[in-house]
Amino acid sequence: MLIIGHRDVRRVLDGAEDAVLAAVRHAYLRHSAGDTALPHSVFLRFPDNPHDRIIGLPGYLGGGEGRRPVAGLKWIASFPGNVPEGMPRASATMILNSLLTGRPLAVLESATISARRTAASAALAAAALPGVPRDTGVSLVGCGVINAETLHFLRLTVPGLSEVTVFDLDRERAEAFAARCARRYGAALTVRVVDRVESALVAHRLVSVATTAAVPHLDLAPCRPGTLVLHLSLRDIRIPTVLAADNVVDDPDHVCRAATSLHLAEQRVGHREFIRTTVGALLRDPHPAPRAAERLTVFSPFGLGVLDLAVADLVLTGAHRAGLGVPVPDFLPDPEAEDLPSIP
The missing domain is CATH 3.40.50.720 (NAD(P)-binding Rossmann-like Domain)
Known part of the structure; x- marks a missing residue:
């Protein structure tokens, strides 16, 4: 699995505005054609603080036009009280999963991805x-x-x-x-x-x-x-x-x-x-x-999760090409290497 932090996300996306526009356009067209799976977003709210929230956006985006299908989840927090303290209102993380095994392929810092897909x-x-x-x-x-x-x-x-x-x-x-x-x-x-x-x-x-x-x-x-x-x-x-x-x-x-x-x-x-x-x-x-x-x-625009998937996959592809991100080869258990209990 690959962890891609903010600086590496920026390294891929800065100067790639045309590619971001194309990725978001692709996501909209696939969604319009019915080639997406997009459950409703989940809103986590807090009883004593109605202004803050964390939203989960799962989704699947079909491929085509030379693009591969993508599945994953964006987890984005909106805390408006951050702004007076000099911090961004939103912070976000995205997980991309393999469509062959379901295993996570990458974890990405996603506030930049979210902002740019909204702008696109x-x-x-x-x-x-x-x-x-x-x-x-x-x-x-x-x-x-x-x-x-x-x-x-x-x-x-x-x-x-x-x-x-x-x-x-x-x-x-x-x-x-x-x-x-x-x-x-x-x-x-x-x-x-x-x-x-x-x-x-x-x-x-x-x-x-x-x-x-x-x-x-x-x-x-x-x-x-x-x-x-x-x-x-x-x-x-x-x-x-x-x-x-x-x-x-x-x-x-x-x-x-x-x-x-x-x-x-x-x-x-x-x-x-x-x-x-x-x-x-x-x-x-x-x-x-x-x-x-x-x-x-x-x-x-509600901000469909498939837009984030499209841009995140663009980042993942660029990170692999440029050797960016931090590989974590032992993030998941390896059944062959684990001392599993014997079965009687």
Whole structure:
């Protein structure tokens, strides 16, 4: 078995954005074709601390197109209280298993994998739901890791993106985010920090929302008609706004649970007819139609475990090729080497 830590995961994925986009696209297409097994995620919550949670995402992703099938489990913790202490909100581990023996092949640090598959998902949705005229700017609501990665991937799938408006409840955090963007992208991006979320929502017709909100709070009325909102944190948008929007998801059964905005909307009206389509269906179309010009389009991805599997397998392949990771040959018992009790 191979243990692949954070630095080695980064060594494989840094500069491999096109490969990550291709892996996530493959996962969506296989899921749309029914070539996945994806049980509902398991949420571990704590009676005395409703803000923290650990989520288990098991799954199987079929192969094809030169890719091998993959099975495994992501175990991801979300502890928002880490952020004021200078630590990332999320930490994650992934186990990949052999489909021949069931034995574990690798254990990977997966916070980076999780962030980049989320960003790739958002970027693919933005490409599949183009604006007319084309988007040249994006507003980022929430200045954490997810929106940093989302901006990076959007620059690959939305040609001409040159303006960024950022908002965070913590003004200092937003300023630090903008400074990092300036260092990373230089003159290629103009970054502006605003003090009100309404100013961010109206600034551009492409908006990415990635916060730690636990209950819906965001009214999208300031958004201009034809805006695409990448609703990555899933619990921000108020129910009437969801019901009035053109809704695209990754999987209706997965996104309509765990008190997401869409789950609460379903509970209110008793159906899911407000969901128009899935991103997998959109990606099958070689000529994507522009998004609705007179209403909001909201993309709400639950974050399917098969996306993590696709990117984790990309990391495992790259680690083997580059000789990265720490082999643990004696992690599992070896029946031939063990002193087994005799059978009478």
